[in-house]
Amino acid sequence: MFKSQALPEFLATIDNDKCIRCKRCIQNCGWSVYEWSGERVLIDSSKCVKCLRCYHYCPVEAIQILDNPTKYKENSSWTFNNIKNLKRQAETGGMPLSGMGCSLPYPILFDSLLLDACQVTNPSIDPLREPMELRTYLGKKPNKVEVERGKDGKLKLKTKMPPRIELSAPFIFSPMSFGAISLNAQKVLAMAAKECGIVMNTGEGGFHEDLKPYSKSVMVQVASGRFGVNPEYLNAGVAVEIKIGQGAKPGIGGHLPGEKIPLQVAKTRMIPVGTDAISPAPQHDIYSIEDLRQLIYAIKEATGYKPVSVKIATVHNVAAIASGIVRAGADIVYLDGFRGGTGAAPSVIRDNLGIPIEHALAAVDDRLRQEGIRNEASVVAAGGIRSAADAAKAIALGADAVAIGTAALMTMGCTVCGKCYTGNCSWGITTQRPELTARLDPEVYGQRLVNLITAWKHELQEILGALGVNAVESLRGSRERLRGVGLDDNILDILGVKPAGR
Amino acid sequence: MNHNYQKDIAGCGLTGLISRKRKRVSGAAISKSLTLMTDRGNGLGAGYAAYGIFPELPEHYAIHAMFDYESSRREMEESLRLRYDIEKIEEIPTTPVGSIKISPKLIRYFVKPKPERLRDANEKDYVVRTVMRVNSQIEGAYIFGSGKNMGVFKGVGNPSEIAEFYKIEEYEGYIWTGHTRFPTNTPGWWGGAHPFTLLDWSIVHNGEISSYGINKRYLEMYGYKLTLLTDTEVAAYILDLLVRKHGLDMRTACSVLAAPFWKDIDRMEEGEREAYIALRSTYGSALLNGPFSLLFGHSNGLVGINDRIKLRPLVAAEKDDMIYMASEESAIREICPTPDKVWAPRAGDPVIVELEDS
Structure with a gap:
């Protein structure tokens, strides 16, 4: 056994003068960085991922997690990660994995887009004084509505409306399965979704019975592994999502290792305890758009026509694909940009495949309008929504709603350390180890997530007020209210946005 | 997709009147009312629309066109002759006004679609297509009126100058609207003045639609x-x-333009609530958001409406069979000093007036 040449990224340190030997760090670390020597805490920095659990739980602030001062010689071509991955591959012959979204510095267009505000010629509206409406309906809309005015002057609806999901605001939670995340983490999402009037998504991990009280705030997912799918499951929530792909790993499947499959996960997924849960790359009954159409309608038949969402990773030809999905009968198209998160993906896939959500969203919204079918489905934008500002910009580009995954996990303690695939999450989120998951109190963290959504609602309302509109539908697709800074003509053209100053 | 456009922004004053018994009123009244509000404009655009002014040719589409060049006129007329039987062509009568130095060539055509070209198509769609084609494709040609038995008179100038230029006191109509502009980012363009019309619909509008991009x-x-x-x-x-x-009926259409708030929809009875949820969720992109008051004239009546939190003024008044609506009460009292009733319509609540025989 030789010492690995893959350098540790971090250096965990303890100030032994301050340390009171309470051993909380040992207890809290899911990665076994700390060990008790009998006199003091010993440290193995090579295991440290800088999740900061120990730092937050050290009562005397004795712990500092530093960047490892020992680095490979700096070189702008051969970065730390390049070299480290290469060393690990040389030692193991395997594919380095990553959790969370792409960490490479590709341009983030949200940061080059600015929203408008009112001055003089149109008044801004104060959300503290006036209604400021965020309510959103996801799903198909008819081309036109027929109504009849009765003798009493009251309107009566004649059009049969397609099924839709009502949201109090244009936010939903991204699909994250029980297995990839803990049941407590799913409960946090479900409780917050219910409280906030939005929806969470089970991901491809079945529907645990503990989520039953929240079923009106749950969307269930059908993916290539078909875990936990039966008629009861399909009808457990308000809608069903067919997952074709995920932004972090377009074109590849999923692999939940047997270590993350204890009894509860196994039961919910309907597989034996301890077996690997493999989601194939494609769905083996969907090799074409017409196959997708059959599955969409099979699910509609099985659910009494609940809305069906189709989730795809944003790849180069996303506009044509989305158009096909809409024509195949989907009620919602869920676009997952390449910066979207994951519990586990080969780093090479996560960091190099797909396109950003901004480009994809603009292209899809344009295409659906050109074809005159924009009303046929709602568009959800995901994969890199970090703030209410990103959400507002995505909505202005054309999204009906945005999906939040990583941001929601952060309210539970996540620091985007990116090691979800290890199953050691010290915050109890992406782990099934009972001593770790028990830390995540759904009540406490549910409230934090409610706080986040409440804050984002307020921020979105402030943005709308500054824009001088009092309903989110007046921002939706209104690219006239965006300007680009430092973007070239091609990108502006793709986004359908003018440069600042024009 | 076309996104590199410069939107036209303007503040304004507007006025309108209707005789429900179709009594025809001289254009002198509407210009007097509008001229009182001259300070709501900046001399870069004013205009009038009138209904019932062509009783001799009531069933022909009165195509009003302006041309920058003789070649644009030739090109449009060629295209018009191909698709329409033209009953009459005349220059729109004008008189020289000192302050109006230049004006486009102003011609009106009384036409009907050629039956062999129209075939089974909807006649109104056919006319709309013509308007769209000319306005987007023929350089220097612009159709600014296309209704039946109605006329449009607009240009760059203040209300009294435009009224004098077009001699509008010589026309008599039973519905009139007028508009003066305060454009803030464009030099005046004759076609950009209000009223804006399509078929027999005319709109005068004060406000800035903050939802323009999505609309x-x-x-x-x-x-x-x-x-x-x-x-x-x-x-x-x-x-x-x-x-x-x-x-949709006019009242329902107005409830799309200025949609009721969700909190009000939620309080409605089941059936009505369902209808409004369907309307709002389907027509969200048609909600006119931002400040506006507008008057909308059509062959059977006049509608006035505000945005849903009333960010721009609109006053209405009634006297016998006449209804008046204007940005300012003074503009109404200027031509109707003792109305039976004066009121300020509530936010988003349309005033819908129909001709008695319609």
């Missing part, structure tokens, strides 16, 4: 070409879509 893209999905880049154009096309194409 425009929504309309483009239905084939409308927004050549004017004004909020007014958006309002006109949305009404055309909702009322003419989708068959």
Whole structure:
């Protein structure tokens, strides 16, 4: 056994003068960085991922997690990660994995887009004084509505409306399965979704019975592994999502290792305890758009026509694909940009495949309008929504709603350390180890997530007020209210946005 | 997709009147009312629309066109002759006004679609297509009126100058609207003045539609070409879509333009609530958001409406069979000193007036 040449990224340190030997760090670390020597805490920095659990739980602030001062010689071509991955591959012959979204510095267009505000010629509206409406309906809309005015002057609806999901605001939670995340983490999402009037998504991990009280705030997912799918499951929530792909790993499947499959996960997924849960790359009954159409309608038949969402990773030809999905009968198209998160993906896939959500969203919204079918489905934008500002910009580009995954996990303690695939999450989120998951109190963290959504609602309302509109539908697709800074003509053209100053 | 456009922004004053018994009123009244509000404009645009002024040719589409060049006129007339039987061509009568130095060539045509060209197509759609084609494709030609038995008179100037230029006191109509502009970012353009019209619909509008971007893209999905880049154009096309194409009644269409708040919808009885949820969730992109008051004239009546939190003024008054609506009460009292009733319509609540025999 030789010492690995893959350098540790971090250096965990303890100030032994301050340390009171309470051993909380040992207890809290899911990665076994700390060990008790009998006199003091010993440290193995090579295991440290800088999740900061120990730092937050050290009562005397004795712990500092530093960047490892020992680095490979700096070189702008051969970065730390390049070299480290290469060393690990040389030692193991395997594919380095990553959790969370792409960490490479590709341009983030949200940061080059600015929203408008009112001055003089149109008044801004104060959300503290006036209604400021965020309510959103996801799903198909008819081309036109027929109504009849009765003798009493009251309107009566004649059009049969397609099924839709009502949201109090244009936010939903991204699909994250029980297995990839803990049941407590799913409960946090479900409780917050219910409280906030939005929806969470089970991901491809079945529907645990503990989520039953929240079923009106749950969307269930059908993916290539078909875990936990039966008629009861399909009808457990308000809608069903067919997952074709995920932004972090377009074109590849999923692999939940047997270590993350204890009894509860196994039961919910309907597989034996301890077996690997493999989601194939494609769905083996969907090799074409017409196959997708059959599955969409099979699910509609099985659910009494609940809305069906189709989730795809944003790849180069996303506009044509989305158009096909809409024509195949989907009620919602869920676009997952390449910066979207994951519990586990080969780093090479996560960091190099797909396109950003901004480009994809603009292209899809344009295409659906050109074809005159924009009303046929709602568009959800995901994969890199970090703030209410990103959400507002995505909505202005054309999204009906945005999906939040990583941001929601952060309210539970996540620091985007990116090691979800290890199953050691010290915050109890992406782990099934009972001593770790028990830390995540759904009540406490549910409230934090409610706080986040409440804050984002307020921020979105402030943005709308500054824009001088009092309903989110007046921002939706209104690219006239965006300007680009430092973007070239091609990108502006793709986004359908003018440069600042024009 | 076309996104590199410069939208036209303007503040304004507007006025309108209607005789429910179709008593024809001289254009002198509307110009007097509008001229009182001259300070709501800046001399860069004013105009009038009148209904019932061509009783001799009431069934012909009165195509009003302006031309920058003789070649644009030739090109348009060629295209018009191909598709329409032309009953009459005349220059729109004008008189020289000192302050109006230049004006485009102003011609009106009284036409009917050629039956062999129209075949089974909807006649109104046919006319709309002509308007869209000319305005987007023929350089220097612009159709600014296309209704039956109605006329439009507009240009760059203040209200009294435009009234004098077009001699509008010589016309008599039973519905009139007038408009003076305060454009803030464009030099005046004759076509950019209000009223804005399509078929027998005319709109005068005060406000800035903050939702213009999405309204425009929504309309483009239905084939409308927004050549004017004004909020007014958006309002006109949305009404055309909702009322003419989708068959909503005027009151319902108004509740799309200025939709009730969700909190009010939630309080409605089951059946009505369902209808309004369907309307709002389907027509969200047609909601006119931002400050506006607008008057909308059509062959059977006049409608006045504000945005849903009333960010721009609108006053209405009634005297016998006459209804008046204007940005300012003074503009009404200028031509109707003792109305039976004066009121300020509530936010988003339309005033819908119909001709008695309609």
